[in-house]
Structure formats: structure tokens, C-alpha cells
Amino acid sequence: MLLEALSSEQLRGRADPGVTLWNLDLLHKDVESKPQENTSFELITSDSISDKASALEVSASLKASFLSGLVSVGGSATYINDKKSSSHHARVTLKYSRTTRFDQLTMNHLGAQNMTYPEVFDQGTATHVVTGILYGAQAFFIFDREVSTSENIQDIQGSLQVMIKKIPTVSIEGEGKLKLTDTEKESVTKFNCTFHGDFALDRNPVTYEDALNTYANLPNLLGPNEEKAVPVKVWLHPLSNLDNRAAKLVREISNNLISKAENILQQVTDVNMQCNDLMRHPAAEIFPDIKRKISHFREYCEQFTLVIQKQLAQTLPSIRGGEMEELTLGNILAGKDRSPFAKLHVDGYLSRKRQEMDTVHSYLQVLANVKVLPSEDELNKVVNDPMVDFIVCYNFTSLNEGETYLSDLTKWLLILEKLDNEDYQPNTVTPWFKNIDVMRKARERVRAYHEFTQVNTLREDTHYTVSCTPDPKNPGVSIYLYEVGVLVCDSFLPPGKPSPPVTVSLSHDMVKLSLKPSDFGEEFVVGYSIEYRKQEEETWKTQRTENEDQEVNLTGLQANKTYQVRYSSVCKAGLSAASDITVVKILPASPPETITCTSEPTCLHLLWKEPKVVGEGATITEYKVEYKEKEHDNPTFLETKTGNKTETWDIEGLKPKTSYAIRVQAVCGDLGTSAPSDEIEAITAETQKQEVTNSKGNLP
Structure with missing residues (x-):
């Protein structure tokens, strides 16, 4: 057989497959043949082109031709084209190698006078003649195992090696039963097997057990006289040594360049x-x-x-x-x-x-x-x-x-x-x-969006989705708001969790709250949903506002009760997360009513009615009377206490003919005081008693 080493191809297409220097009878007459029996196996854990070529014993020159596509492969050599499809696969390959005999030409063939067809040299294509052939067969069993994210690929690789080493030596107990532990049997069910070989199989192995049976039967597949062995290695002799007319291999490609080409294709x-x-x-x-x-x-x-x-x-x-x-x-x-x-x-x-x-x-x-x-x-x-x-x-x-x-x-x-x-x-x-700014925005929005969906999950009129509509104006991420089929905002910000409500003022049945929405999404707030309950209760009551006012009166409360209060910002699509809870203690009683006053030059005689509302568990123990001169615009009230529950009191030591502002609060011991009554204005007399209008502006 003649070869062209320039492209490493057997002469096909350019010459008849039977092109030779000798006639067939002479060729077979002096061939020297001798047995070369050998069997070996090898484990291969690498999947690189280099290590596969090494396992196939491919020379650097032939590897260069393979990398360039100048040669095609068949039989066991197809192993070099079998590549892992995922880095999440553990792979171990078992190589089986068997040689049977070695055939070579003798000097009787290579003498110039013995060549039957010297005109072959004139064709100028072939560069070498095959002078020796080692026969046998090779097989590669590739075992793959997918590795989950919870597994370590090195551990799985080690497990594969342990089990595959058993194949050449495994014991089989009658009728092909394997001596494997239960753990090993479970392990091998996850192995997939791919076969590349020089053997004609009825069915390629796909499981570990298939591979065991195939491996054990490989020697028999060469035939009773090993007549089915194939060439596994050849020796070449340059034709130019036989005749100067022959084509010549001038130089081989340097290993350095072959390695570079290999690295490129490996990449x-x-x-x-x-x-x-x-x-x-x-x-x-x-x-x-x-x-x-x-x-x-x-x-x-x-x-x-x-x-x-x-x-x-x-x-x-x-x-x-x-x-x-x-x-x-x-x-x-x-x-x-x-x-x-x-x-x-x-x-x-x-x-x-x-x-x-x-x-x-x-x-x-x-x-x-x-x-x-x-x-x-x-x-x-x-x-x-x-x-x-x-x-x-x-x-x-x-x-x-x-x-x-x-x-x-x-x-x-x-x-x-x-x-x-x-x-x-x-x-x-x-x-x-x-992009730092884009990712900061994305983080803010995903947290806000997640919080918003958790709060509004039961809303039947609103759906929440994730999608990937292109939008160059809002790079990275954006939240879209659709209303009745129309995109109304391509940069919607779900209102964030607001600050806790702050108590502005209290009475026996109402609390005025100051609300502070989150800066995130504030522009989309259209109102507030205020929730409240008695501290000992589980069910919340709700009061809604229909505007953006941030001061709200929460009414209908019970005197002397402690309430928990929280609120959410309201937008078109739902509610924000609720604020942290503020605890509010409602005043124990309503203010005293109908204050009347009789004046003297240095004394004011006060009379009032007790509060209409006294909370459960509260008792009025005394009253606090507060007064101040009105003319000096003094913001500070002076105060005096009655010492017991009496609805009359004299304020003494006052200035004659002086205007005073007066108000009264009910004191409920340690429970606190009521809100102040409405203020009345009283003027001390000059020389005689004088009645003053009550807090409602009427005479008693």
C-alpha cells in the first residue's frame, strides 16, 4: 500500500486503491509474519485532544493532519471525536488493546530489481510505502455520569474510576450475575456507556452491565483464528529511498506549531x-x-x-x-x-x-x-x-x-x-x-416589587408578571404598570414601606396622626389605608383616605384603651407594606363641660360639669385647673389641682380687672388626664361679683 505523507492520506481518488509496486503473488510470497500476542487495558480520565491522540498512539504529524481535517477516522479512532457535551459530566474511559501478529516486507521486496510496476514513481503522488503492519484491535468504553449541583465532580470522577477498574477483573457468578454490592449497583445505574472499537458488535453497550459483558466477549469477536484483526499500527518507508523519481516529504511540521493548532481547536x-x-x-x-x-x-x-x-x-x-x-x-x-x-x-x-x-x-x-x-x-x-x-x-x-x-x-x-x-x-x-447605577436601581426595584407582590397577592384585579420587553430608555430593568390593557407607566415604583405613624394629638375618642410615606414610590401614592386594633385584639379595623393628606384623624376610639396603629400607602395597583406599629394610649376621659365663672376682684369662682365619657377602668380623682393672663400673650398656663373630685374651684390671688384664659382637665390618677376643656375668658371684678359665660359661650 502506498501513502502520501504530505496530507497523510491513503491514495484514494487520485489512484486506484490497488496501486502497488508489486504484483499480488510476489507481494504475499515473501511477507514475514510472526505472532505478537498482547492484551492490555488503561483508564483515561482526560478528555483533551492531546490525551486522546496519545491514547490512540497518533504521531505529531498525523495529529496535525487530523486537526486540519486532512484525514478521516474510523473504528476505534472515532474515539478522538467523542467530546463531552457539558462540564457537569464526569467522564472516565476504559481502553482495551489487543495485538495478534506483525507482518512486514523483506529486502526481496525492496530491491529495485524486484519491483513489478516501477512506473508508479512517475505519478509523483505517493511518498511512502507500508513495510510493516501490526494487527489487532482496540476498543474504548466511555463512561459518562451527569453531576448535580449538590455533588462534587472530583468525587464522582473517583467513583467512576473505582467501578471501571473492576471491569477487566470482575467476577461473574453463574449466568452473568455480577459481584457488586448494593451501593455499587445503585451507583452504576447512573453511568452511560459509549463504545468506539474495531469490533463488529450486534449491539453497542449503553450501560455498565452491557460494557462488562461486551468487554468479556471481545477476544471472541476477533474470530477463532483472529482473522478479524485489523491494522492498528503501520511502518512506512520513503519511496525516495527506492527511486529518485518518487515524491518526497521535504519537512515535517514543527511540534510547536502543531501544539498551537491543537490548543486553538481544543479551545x-x-x-x-x-x-x-x-x-x-x-x-x-x-x-x-x-x-x-x-x-x-x-x-x-x-x-x-x-x-x-x-x-x-x-x-x-x-x-x-x-x-x-x-x-x-x-x-x-x-x-x-x-x-x-x-x-x-x-x-x-x-x-x-x-x-x-x-x-x-x-x-x-x-x-x-x-x-x-x-x-x-x-x-x-x-x-x-x-x-x-x-x-x-x-x-x-x-x-x-x-x-x-x-x-x-x-x-x-x-x-x-x-x-x-x-x-x-x-x-x-x-x-x-x-453598571453600578443600573444595578443599584435593579436591586431597589426587585426588593420593592417582591414586597409589593407579597402584600397584594390576594388582589383579583391585579396580576404580577416578569418579562423581558426591550426598552433602551430604561436599561437593565424597569417596572411597567398596565391599566385596562394600556401601558400607563414604564417606570413605575411600587410605594415602599412607610415610616411609623406619629401621634400629633389625642382625645378620649380620636387620635390625630402624621403619616410619612417612603421616598421610594411616593409620587404614585394616592391615599392611605390605616389599620388599628385594641392591643388585646387580633383583628384589624381599617380606615381609608382618598387623598394624599399626611395628617389624618382616626376616630371612633374608646377612652382609656391602648391601640396599635399602622398604615400602608395606597397606589392604583395596590398597597405598600404596612409600617411598623405605633402604640397609642387613648385619654381616659372626655374633657369637663359647661364651665361657668363668678368673678371677684382677686378671685374667680368656677363651676363645671363632669366629663360625659369616662373610660372603662378609669375614675376621676381630681381636676386640674389651668389659667393665665391673656393680655401678656403668655403661652404658659399656671395650674392648680382640686385634690378631690369636685366640680367647683376658686382661683385666688388674682389681679383685679384682669382678663384670664381658663381651662379644666379631668385627672384619672395614674391613668393620666383628659384633654383640656375649651378655654373660657374671665375678667376679675372691680368691686362686685360678676358672672362669666361658660365654655359654650352661654349663660348658665
Whole structure:
């Protein structure tokens, strides 16, 4: 058999498969054949091109031809094309190797006078003749096991190795029953097996048990006389040593360049695996726009592989034949590092996509109870539902916007030949998930949105969704508010949890509250929902306001009772989270009523009626009488107490003909006082007694 070492191809298509230097009888007459029996097995834990080529005992030169696509593989050699599809797979390969005999030509063949067809040298294609063949067979059993996120891939890899080492030595108890523990049996059910070999099998093994049975039967598959063995290794002799007319291999490709080419294609293999993993990411499974971008990126990388292989296939034979210098190949490989497919740029893109998906997924986990509508079409179906008044949508606005890097890859593939000497300069655009301001906004909104949905989960007229409508005005995320099928706000902020209510004033049946809504979403507040209950009760009562006034009177309360009060901000789509509770103690009694006064020059004689309302558990023990001169605008009242429950009191030591402001409070011991009565104005007499109008402005 003649070979062309320039491309490492057997002469096919350019010459008849039977092209040879000798006639068939002479060829077989002096072939030396001797047994070379050997059986071995090996565990392979790496899935790299380099280690697979090593397992197949492929020379550097042949590996270069394989990398460039100049040679195709079959039988056990198809193992080199079997690649892991995910980094979440543990993989261990069992290699079985069997040799049977070695055949070689003798000097009787290689003498120039013994060649039957010397005209073959004139064809100028073949460079070598096969002078020795080692026969046998090889098989590769690839065991894969998917690794869950809760498992350690190294531990699973170790478990695989332990179980696969058993295959060549495992004991089988009658009728093929395996000696495996229950734990081992459970473990091997998770293994998947793929077979690549030089053996003709009725059925390829797919399970661990299948692999055991197949492995045990491999020697029998070579035939009773091992006549089904195939060439596993050949020795070549240059034809130029036999005749100067023969084509010649001028130089081999240097190992350094072969390693560089291998690294490039290995990188593409790794990228394909990473893309597969990213496309199975929860965020990519939910939002097709993310998966679409990764799919396009993977396609571009595959096109790049074809471009590189085409360039290698055009270059390698010319270098080997002396028509081209190695520098040409070096420039091709160096050009890759100047392109957007350079490892730095590719790894950077994959890292960014992973970070984007992790960011999206973390937000989806926060909003786990919210329905996701992955496309604008699905969102529109809900928006147009006539039974829904409001839709509040947490919207990822940048997932499907164009990416300059993907555009650059496309351009580079289209005008590749014009860019050989140009370095790729990426555009420095900060993605939304790395923009500090955008992410701060996204965090605020996802927390507010989550809180808002939790509070309003029972509202039947409002739906909550997550979607990905593009919106360049609001990069990253935005909350959309739809009302009766119309988008009324593309930057809605659900009102946040307000500050606790502050007591402004109290009476026996009312409290005036000051409300302070959160700054977040304040512009969307249209009113407030105030909840209150007695401290010992569980059920809340509600009072609603229909305006944005931040001072509210809470009425209808009971004297001498302690209440818990909280409130929520109200917007069109629902309520904010309730504020923290403020505890309010209602005054024990209503104010004294109908105050009358008789005046003397230095004394005022007061008379009043006891409060109409005295709270449960409260008792009036005395009254507090407060007074001050009105003329001096003095804000401070002087006070005196009656000392017991009496509805009359004399204020003595006053100035004649002086105007006084007077009010009275009921004192209920340790429970506190009532609110002050309405003020009356009384003027001390000049010389005689004088009656003063009561607090209602009427004579008694």
C-alpha cells in the first residue's frame, strides 16, 4: 500500500486503491509474519485532544493532519471525536488493546530489481510505502455520569474510576450475575456507556452491565483464528529511498506549531461545552433571547473552526512538500490571537454571559412566586385579558439588545482574508449588569416589587408578571404598570414601606396622626389605608383616605384603651407594606363641660360639669385647673389641682380687672388626664361679683 505523507492520506481518488509496486503473488510470497500476542487495558480520565491522540498512539504529524481535517477516522479512532457535551459530566474511559501478529516486507521486496510496476514513481503522488503492519484491535468504553449541583465532580470522577477498574477483573457468578454490592449497583445505574472499537458488535453497550459483558466477549469477536484483526499500527518507508523519481516529504511540521493548532481547536471544543452548559442555565431556559445569543456565538465559533481547518488543510501539504515555509502556518495561527476569537475575548464574553444569567437567575429566585412571561407576545396575551384591570410587570429591558461583540464576530468571518494583519479592538461598552447605577436601581426595584407582590397577592384585579420587553430608555430593568390593557407607566415604583405613624394629638375618642410615606414610590401614592386594633385584639379595623393628606384623624376610639396603629400607602395597583406599629394610649376621659365663672376682684369662682365619657377602668380623682393672663400673650398656663373630685374651684390671688384664659382637665390618677376643656375668658371684678359665660359661650 502506498501513502502520501504530505496530507497523510491513503491514495484514494487520485489512484486506484490497488496501486502497488508489486504484483499480488510476489507481494504475499515473501511477507514475514510472526505472532505478537498482547492484551492490555488503561483508564483515561482526560478528555483533551492531546490525551486522546496519545491514547490512540497518533504521531505529531498525523495529529496535525487530523486537526486540519486532512484525514478521516474510523473504528476505534472515532474515539478522538467523542467530546463531552457539558462540564457537569464526569467522564472516565476504559481502553482495551489487543495485538495478534506483525507482518512486514523483506529486502526481496525492496530491491529495485524486484519491483513489478516501477512506473508508479512517475505519478509523483505517493511518498511512502507500508513495510510493516501490526494487527489487532482496540476498543474504548466511555463512561459518562451527569453531576448535580449538590455533588462534587472530583468525587464522582473517583467513583467512576473505582467501578471501571473492576471491569477487566470482575467476577461473574453463574449466568452473568455480577459481584457488586448494593451501593455499587445503585451507583452504576447512573453511568452511560459509549463504545468506539474495531469490533463488529450486534449491539453497542449503553450501560455498565452491557460494557462488562461486551468487554468479556471481545477476544471472541476477533474470530477463532483472529482473522478479524485489523491494522492498528503501520511502518512506512520513503519511496525516495527506492527511486529518485518518487515524491518526497521535504519537512515535517514543527511540534510547536502543531501544539498551537491543537490548543486553538481544543479551545473551540471547550467553548462548545461551555455554551452547552450556558444554554442549560435556568435563565437561558426561561428567556429564549439569552439562549439565542449563546447559540449564535457557538455557531460563529464552529464557523471559525472550519475556517482554521481550511487554512491548515491548504497549508500543511505545501509546507511538507517544500513549496511553502512554516512561517505561513505560524502567521495563520498568530492571526487567530489578533482576531475577536482570541482566547481573551472569547473567555471574556462567556464570563459576561454567565454573570448576566446568574444575575437574572438571582432576581428570578427572589420573584419565584411571580409568573414569568418569557416573550412580549405572551405578555400581551395577559395585558389584553378583559378580566384584569392592572398588571405590574418586572421587566428585564436589556436581554435582547444587540451585542457589538457578536456583530464583530460576524464581520470578521465575512472579511477574514482582509484582516490577517489587523488586531481586533473591542468596543468598551459596560453591560447593564456591570453598571453600578443600573444595578443599584435593579436591586431597589426587585426588593420593592417582591414586597409589593407579597402584600397584594390576594388582589383579583391585579396580576404580577416578569418579562423581558426591550426598552433602551430604561436599561437593565424597569417596572411597567398596565391599566385596562394600556401601558400607563414604564417606570413605575411600587410605594415602599412607610415610616411609623406619629401621634400629633389625642382625645378620649380620636387620635390625630402624621403619616410619612417612603421616598421610594411616593409620587404614585394616592391615599392611605390605616389599620388599628385594641392591643388585646387580633383583628384589624381599617380606615381609608382618598387623598394624599399626611395628617389624618382616626376616630371612633374608646377612652382609656391602648391601640396599635399602622398604615400602608395606597397606589392604583395596590398597597405598600404596612409600617411598623405605633402604640397609642387613648385619654381616659372626655374633657369637663359647661364651665361657668363668678368673678371677684382677686378671685374667680368656677363651676363645671363632669366629663360625659369616662373610660372603662378609669375614675376621676381630681381636676386640674389651668389659667393665665391673656393680655401678656403668655403661652404658659399656671395650674392648680382640686385634690378631690369636685366640680367647683376658686382661683385666688388674682389681679383685679384682669382678663384670664381658663381651662379644666379631668385627672384619672395614674391613668393620666383628659384633654383640656375649651378655654373660657374671665375678667376679675372691680368691686362686685360678676358672672362669666361658660365654655359654650352661654349663660348658665
